Amino acid sequence: MENSTPKFIRSSHLKSDMAGVIMLPISKVPVVKTTDTISEIEKNLLKKIENLDTINYIYIVDSEQKLKGVISIKEIFLKSKETVVSEIMDRKLVRVRLRTDQERVALLAVKYNLKAIPVVDKTEKLLGVVSSDIILGILYKEATEDILRLAGVERFNENILDITKQPSRIIILARLPWLLVGLTGGIFAAKILGFFETTLEAQIIFAFFIPVMLYMANAVAIQSQTIFIRSLTLNPELKTTTYFSKEIKIGGFIALVCALLFTLISFFWQTSPFIGVILGLSMFISTTWAVALSIIIPWLLRSFKKDPAIGSGPFSTIANDISTLIIYFSIVSLMTKFFSI
Amino acid sequence: MENSTPKFIRSSHLKSDMAGVIMLPISKVPVVKTTDTISEIEKNLLKKIENLDTINYIYIVDSEQKLKGVISIKEIFLKSKETVVSEIMDRKLVRVRLRTDQERVALLAVKYNLKAIPVVDKTEKLLGVVSSDIILGILYKEATEDILRLAGVERFNENILDITKQPSRIIILARLPWLLVGLTGGIFAAKILGFFETTLEAQIIFAFFIPVMLYMANAVAIQSQTIFIRSLTLNPELKTTTYFSKEIKIGGFIALVCALLFTLISFFWQTSPFIGVILGLSMFISTTWAVALSIIIPWLLRSFKKDPAIGSGPFSTIANDISTLIIYFSIVSLMTKFFSI
Incomplete structure (x- = not known):
């Protein structure tokens, strides 16, 4: 050949x-x-x-x-x-x-039901x-790699079935890198929270909502990013700006719904109504920002001729965690001073 | 036909x-x-x-x-x-x-390079x-669905390319359900943290490490779960007990490495050496538990003849977030009392 x-x-x-x-x-x-x-x-x-x-x-x-x-x-x-x-x-x-792109070839074969x-x-x-048998082999490998990458497992070219047969040492080496990056990001996040120590000590309630703020920003961002990265592969002529503005609108709307619900719940739960407003506002801004980030990062990677999927999964999570904490506690800090809660 | x-x-x-x-x-x-x-x-x-x-x-x-x-x-x-x-x-x-299973048929076609x-x-x-052209169509749809499900996008049978062409309303309806489940989980997490208010007020430092605790448990768990769910589909004879014990060993080792590193960093950063020990111990236990959970949930789903992949992604994140917070603050609460920090 x-x-x-x-x-x-x-x-x-x-x-x-x-x-x-x-x-x-x-x-x-x-x-x-x-x-x-x-x-x-x-x-x-x-x-x-x-x-x-x-x-x-x-x-x-x-x-x-x-x-x-x-x-x-x-x-x-x-x-x-x-x-x-x-x-x-x-x-x-x-x-x-x-x-x-081979994924686009596969899509055409699937769409028109062609054997070649x-x-x-x-x-x-x-x-x-x-x-079609060549497409099948490639697609199979690629789908497996995409899913593993989304899960933060690196450096595996072998078939997923072989992973269970691999020695533990090899598996640990494939899994540890992103975890160590995450650990470093976490220490950094702790440092950032340290800056807001006074605010937190005055209003410990805001610490309780750290998990849900992180969850929401990451959950909305991973949805946006997954759909964006796949659309980018399958439709090379995709106009990023059009896509971006539509996604921001959708992401923003979802963030708004969640933020309003959240504000409502917090109103009934808390003594001060301002706490609910602060939580809702923080959620809206941090989630919309996370959506923007989740599109900007793969878009930048693609502009530099890198695989957009590198920016998915663990990398995205760390970037979102840190920006969410900064946004959340900046708003808490400003608003509590302003309203002197 | x-x-x-x-x-x-x-x-x-x-x-x-x-x-x-x-x-x-x-x-x-x-x-x-x-x-x-x-x-x-x-x-x-x-x-x-x-x-x-x-x-x-x-x-x-x-x-x-x-x-x-x-x-x-x-x-x-x-x-x-x-x-x-x-x-x-x-x-x-x-x-x-x-x-x-059709994915196993695909694997055999790929492995032996067969057209049928x-x-x-x-x-x-x-x-x-x-x-092979039938396998190709099925595999393509399944890979797309798996990735979207991991990202918490539900109810999409259409091709991913069409998603960008769908009206925003449809996309929002596909994305919102898991986010609302997550929001509810987050409110529940806030309630749990409320129980530890006294502990948190006495030692605000532990609030700073909430993000990294959540990150690590989720990151290790998503790796375990992704590999497990795919292995389960491709190898129906997989002995869950053998797999489980190997995975717990690997997960435990990774957790230990991260916990030790974390303890070391905390030692140098904090005044009290106990804080580092508490952080490391919490990370080790909550991460190992998250790994166990990430295998038990899909295994249970499979025992009840459900698709194991349902338990992946958003569902797993919520379960991990809540159990991590309970483990972390139980340890903090017990240890700070015991060592009277």
Whole structure:
């Protein structure tokens, strides 16, 4: 297969998750001319068959190797031998480019229920084919990696099933890095809370709501981020600004509902009504900010040509925890002074 | 396809994620007898070809319909017409049962690089075939659902790409439920902290470490749980007790390392060395407990025939937050009294 990869593909700096890298080269795929008859196709197919990887579809190209149509192997057997292929081929083609992301190729295969998708260049010249079993293998590995990354498990290329068979030492090394980053973040968070010691001592009640503030900011942010990162992979033309403003609106609305509910509950629970207002306001601002952060971080990573998913999971949690605490206690500090509670 | 599904399959209470439901019935798959010659196969194949869904593999059965071997369509074209198929067929078969989970079917297809996997009953009788394009569609949907569920987004059957095109109202309804559960959990957590008000007022320093305690318990637990839930799906014979004890050992070790580091840092930071010890001990116990919980919850769900993944994500976070706070402040309360700090 090495030798059959055209030189321009090897030298074109394709990334390993692009269609051009995972496709089968033309030599492994049934390709015929538009002028061929069914009997000519049968003869040529028999000669080549040992080298073919998949024979579900036969691709039809013109004299310049431009992809013109496709026909399923079944039809070859059903039509009369004299039929010229261009008369019966399907001209509605689903095709991708060398640089199309493999997850997008998978999405197209799923959407149109295809067993293979052809890869073409700008001039529609056929370069190769990505078959469904290849997509399956890649997708499987990628889904597993995405889920593990979201859970803060790093450096695993092996299959998830093998993890249970790995020695404990290897598993610990894969899990510890993000935990140590989190521990450092936690110490930093404690330092920040230290600055608000006087406020906290005067109104210990605000300490009780630290868990729910952290929970809400993180929960809303992980929803935004997960949807954003996946949309980004599947839809490369996604306009980040449009997406961002919609997400901020949705995130802001959710934050507002939770904040209002919270204010209401706190009103009935607490003696001072101001405490409920402070809690609700803090929740609204910190949660909306967390949503913004959860989109800005993967967007920045993508601008620097890094995988947006790196910024997900543990990294996001730490960033949200610290910013939530700063926002929450700044508001508490300001408001309690202002209203002299 | 409805009509070609054998009655025993329709009445066998198969769940939608089992091989028996996603497989193609035998009528859509090329099946031949062990005694057939290549020329007979070619003739029969041509007659049936319009109904066949995939022709990558031809399955070979004996007179009792028991699966005996498989041959690729390529070989049919390469061998002489008089060859009897049983002489050249591949007898090493990868096969699954009606009740095999679809993710396990996918794993086998990926592992052995197969374009289709046959489904047999207890007596090895061929019932149907799961093809790679079907696995691909299912796997794609499932991976997306798993990731969204981990992020606390519910009730989405649509493709993730469509989410960005959905009206905001629909997205909010999919996201709000878990957030409201979390909000309720947070109010409950605040109530619990209220019980420890005296302790907290005497030693406000312990409030500063609430974020890192919550972070660590959740971070270690989500790692354990993600690996456990995926292993459970892929390896139905997984012995939960063995897995559990290994995971507790690993989780405990990680907790110990973090607790020791934490104790060390606290020693240098705080005036009283006891505070460091209390923090480290609390972190060790609450984190190990969170690991146990993260395995017990999906294991219980599975025992009650529910999808273990329901217990992941937001549900787990709330359970961990509350138990961590109880453990942390019980230890703080007991230890500060005991050592009269």
